[in-house]
Amino acid sequence: MLPVEIIEKKILLIRGEKVMLDADLAELYGVETRALVQAVKRNAERFPDDFMFQLDNQEVTGLRSQNVTSKSGRGGRRYLPYAFTEQGVAMLSSVLNSERAVKVSIEIMRTFVKLRQMLSSNAELARRLTALEKKYDSQFKAVFDAIRQLMIPPEPKKKKIGFRREVEE
Numbered sequence: 012m013l014p015v016e017i018i019e020k021k022i023l024l025i026r027g028e029k030v031m032l033d034a035d036l037a038e039l040y041g042v043e044t045r046a047l048v049q050a051v052k053r054n055a056e057r058f059p060d061d062f063m064f065q066l067d068n069q070e071v072t073g074l075r076s077q078n079v080t081s082k083s084g085r086g087g088r089r090y091l092p093y094a095f096t097e098q099g100v101a102m103l104s105s106v107l108n109s110e111r112a113v114k115v116s117i118e119i120m121r122t123f124v125k126l127r128q129m130l131s132s133n134a135e136l137a138r139r140l141t142a143l144e145k146k147y148d149s150q151f152k153a154v155f156d157a158i159r160q161l162m163i164p165p166e167p168k169k170k171k172i173g174f175r176r177e178v179e180e
Contacts, residue, residue, distance in 0.1 A: 057105070
């Protein structure tokens with residue numbers, strides 16, 4: 012139903028948790044953000060702190076700098092966004108109570124599982140590399156160091172905004 016790539020782009024790392032924001036989930040479920048939040052508030056007992064939390068101002072500012080949420084003062088949100096963990100997303104399908112919500116939740120769960128598998132396979136590779144490093148002598152240390160460097164994900168490049176004025180001398 013939904014391409015995994017679309018869902019993956021909406022999964023963020025906040026407070027050390029992989030989460031999805033209420034506005035992104037509302038878009039995927041085909042409902043207004045306001046309706047999603049109201050449904051959650053009506054069923055607050057289903058969403059403990061490890062299922063959902065509200066972002067603070069500093070986190071929202073960080074997201075805005077990454078163009079994830081709308082800028083303040085331009086008809087944007089009047090409250091801080093909510094972030095849903097994997098368990099919170101699963102609970103949403105029962106609260107929203109529509110066929111689309113169930114199907115979307117299944118796709119989101121599959122994406123979370125895929126991400127978890129990718130992370131665990133990378134951890135397994137690191138364990139094997141450490142075992143090999145212990146087994147062989149120091150002449151291969153440079154090779155192992157190079158492999159470890161290749162395993163580190165690249166940092167996203169930040170594009171500079173604006174233009175530079177060149178001054179003639």
